[in-house]
Amino acid sequence: MTGKELFEPPKVTTINLDVSTVILIASTENYKEVDVDPFSDDD
Amino acid sequence: MRTRIKGIAIFMTAACMIAAVSCDKEEAPIEVEEVIVEEPTPEDPVYRLVAGFEGSDDTRTSLVFDETNKVVKVSWEPGDQFSMFGGGYRADYVTSGSGTSAEFTSPHGLPEGPCYSFYPSSRTNGNIPLGDGSYHPFSAIPSVQTAVPGGIASDMNIMVAYSESQSDDLTFRNVYSMVRFRMSGNIVSSIDSVVFDAGTTIAGYMMIEDMETSDPKINISIGITGGDAFGKRTNSVKLLPPSGSTFAGNVDYIFVLAPVDINGFDMFFYGDNGKYVRKHSKKSMSFQRSKSYNFGVINVGDEFPEEENQEGVYQYMTASMGYTPVVLNLIAEGYTMDELSKFSRQAESAADFIFSVEPFKTYKKYFTVNICKVASNESGASVTDGNGHITQNRDTYFKARWGEDSYSDMRVDETILMSYLESKGIGGYSSPATNAVIVNDSRYGGICHLNDVGLGCYAICPVTDEGGPLGWSYPGLEAKDNLTVYSSGDYETRDVTEEEIQNEIGRSYGTWKNTLLHELCGHGFGLFADEYWYNVSFGHGGMPSGLRGRNLSSSLTGAGWQSMIDDQAALESLNPLYSRIGLYQGGGVYMFGYWRSERVSCMIDNRAYFSTWQRYVLTDRILDLAGAGSINWDEFFENDDPTDPVRDIATRSDISYEGIPIMPPTAPPVINNRYYE
Structure with missing residues (x-):
């Protein structure tokens, strides 16, 4: 079996609902920001 | 349906x-x-x-x-x-x-x-x-x-x-x-x-x-x-x-x-x-x-500077203590002219890593680091059959080569290397400068050539996997008893448990720069022996002469660090991490017959941690080479930091270490005393 075959996406199938839709709320996560002075000579 | x-x-x-x-x-x-x-x-x-x-x-x-x-x-x-x-x-x-x-x-x-x-x-x-x-x-x-x-x-x-x-x-x-x-x-x-x-x-x-x-x-x-x-x-x-x-x-x-x-x-x-x-x-x-x-x-400035890809030696760090500079040379091997700027970056990164580790971090200002940009006609290094015979030749300046599946025959042409260092006035056979030949080859390996007097020592270390993550393990079997002197045919061993690995030893992960730390700073500069061992092996050779092998003891009495054990209560009051000092059987590739000062250190699994006694010896050598007088016990401990990043700094929660290739230990150093006998 070649590598290419191994890395093909798995055949995951969708199932269509007959009458309605799924509804949900998805929220995100904040990035925390860190100040860096990368080119100072302090270390 | x-x-x-x-x-x-x-x-x-x-x-x-x-x-x-x-x-x-x-x-x-x-x-x-x-x-x-x-x-x-x-x-x-x-x-x-x-x-x-x-x-x-x-x-x-x-x-x-x-x-x-x-x-x-x-x-x-x-x-x-x-x-x-x-x-x-x-x-x-x-x-x-x-x-x-x-x-x-x-x-x-x-x-x-x-x-x-x-x-x-x-x-x-x-x-x-x-x-x-x-x-x-x-x-x-x-x-x-x-x-x-x-x-x-x-x-x-x-x-x-x-x-x-x-x-x-x-x-x-x-x-x-x-x-x-x-x-x-x-x-x-x-x-x-x-x-x-x-x-x-x-x-x-x-x-x-x-x-x-x-x-x-x-x-x-x-x-x-x-x-x-x-x-x-x-x-x-x-x-x-x-x-x-x-x-x-x-x-x-x-x-x-x-x-x-x-x-x-x-x-x-x-x-x-x-x-x-x-x-x-x-x-x-x-x-x-x-x-x-x-x-x-x-x-980013107002104009672009001229190209960096040219041969030459430059000081990346310059000693500033007013003593004789302690010199490390990082030397390019297997880099073509077009790759020399890449070498500079890798060498500088390696120097940054070395000087983030104690005692090099504390004593950084004693050091001059020269980065030697030497162009080769071809990239990489020659491949051998594992016994020194070249099977695949690369035309490189210092003729680096080692085996495809084995690296104990890792060599460069020492004459060319020493001539180069002498021609640049930065090292050579009779110089205490410690040298690392950094090889532009993604294979694993690492070795050091050293001697009893610490002159003309050099490590060889490839840029394994171009900086990809590597791991090293602690031996799975060790002497059952630290303080029992065994002889061949009369010994007891014990398995190192997973619990011990997790709670006491930790797992060492890093990159090729950890190999370099072990080879260049441990072997080449500290003149240390390895502290790992092969399963059920006995060492009866006594201790090496001169400066070499000070990190080990061949007997239960008279270890170099005995004064640290004697003073351990006071040291632990300074920092509880000094409780790690002791007598641990195993070292110098032998499971029995040699003792080391702590259970685990860079000389076992390449972690960015030298044991307290190793740091003391390294500091002693720094001060000696600098001509800065004798090491002072109190001063050493005032400046010392016994933190081991593997055991004492929280494991990262957002990185998985699973799957990192666990590499075997590199081969023991080559002892090269012929120039001094």
Whole structure:
């Protein structure tokens, strides 16, 4: 079996609902920001 | 209606936990097995959920910088899509909303059971359902990214979420790190790419693990055949100007990278004229998941300097204590002229790493570090049969070579090396300068040539896997009793337990620079013996002469560090970590007959930690070579830091170490006393 075959996406199938839709709320996560002075000579 | 639909699950085996580059070259690490999944028949296919997330807003940009609260909000945009996986099926969701919390809808149903969600849908093609029903998506950080003023392309922010069922709310977690910067200077609009070079893997394909937790991990070590097609792993990220535009001054630009630890890095600002500005940072940084690192304004100057790719020696660090400089030379081998700037970066990064480790960190100002840019006609190093006979020749300056599967015959042409150092006035046979030949070869290896008087010592160390992660293990078997003197035929051993590894010893991970630390600083500078051992082996050779092997004792009495044991209570009052000092049987490649001062150190598994006695001896040698007088006990302990990053600094929660190739110890040093006899 070649590598290419191994890395093909798995055949995951969708199932269509007959009458309605799924509804949900998805929220995100904040990035925390860190100040860096990368080119100072302090270390 | 019940139909049977074929799905595919990919089962990962222990054998698959092998990185793409590994010394033992295992292939095809993933087995594929076909499974049958039955279509579900949800009784009530409609799920309605209540939003409980605070802080929603209506902004329509993907990233919102909140300078006051030092956070970057991630906002959905209309049209955003994610995919949810469960039970062998996928459901695609889309939103018409926006803000940090939004309503998504899907026309697809999933079977009962856990659901794994991945944003964005457009990049789910590496999703791997595991045999246990969980999902470990593969995603890729592109090594080439296109700048978006004030943000990133929405598909660059990889997020994952987990829910017990399709009816649960979702909180997406960020997977990667970001760097934000601005530029100033006249050449900004002439810059056609910005390259961030970390010297270790920061981009390419990687697996996302622990999606079930609030702190998903990334795994940059699991190798899969064909993974490169998804995104080849690289040590650098290149940021291109915004589409159809140029970079501009005073505008925020962002690139995405893997959350990893790095020791120093470079940023290159390449001009459309082929020239570049290089900014080097000596900082060790720990990039973490879901953090944005604001580098502020980087002044790139008003013109591009001349090319760096030329031969020569330059001082990367200059001793400033007023004593005789203690000299380390880092020498290029197997780098062509075009690769010399790469060598500079790797050598500087190695120096940054060495001087982040005690006692080199404390005594940094005693050292001069010369970086020797020597061009070879060909890249890499010659390959031998493992016994010194070249089977594949490379035309390199110092004639480095070693075996394909063995590296105990690792050599350079010593005459050429010493002549070079003498010609430059920076070392040679009779010089105390310690030398490292850094070889532009991705194979594993490392060795040191040293002698009893510490003159003309040199290590050879390849840039294994171009900086990719490596690991080293503690021996699995050791002397049952530290204080019993055994003889051949009369011995007892014990297994080192997993509990001991986890609680007392730790696991050592790093890069080729850890090998260099062991070879150059441990063997070459400290003149230490190895402290690992081969299973059930007896050493009866007594102690070496001169400065060599001071880290070991061949008897239970008279160890060099006995005064530390005698004074241990006082030392522990200074720092409880000094409780690690003792007498531990095993060392110098022998399980019995030699004792070391601590259970584990750089001389066993290449960790960035020398034992207290090793640090004392290293400090003694630094002061001696500098002509700065004798080491002072009290002064040493005032300056000393016994922290071991492996055991005493919390393991990173956002990186998976699974799958990092565990390398065997490098061969013992070559003792080369013939010049002095």
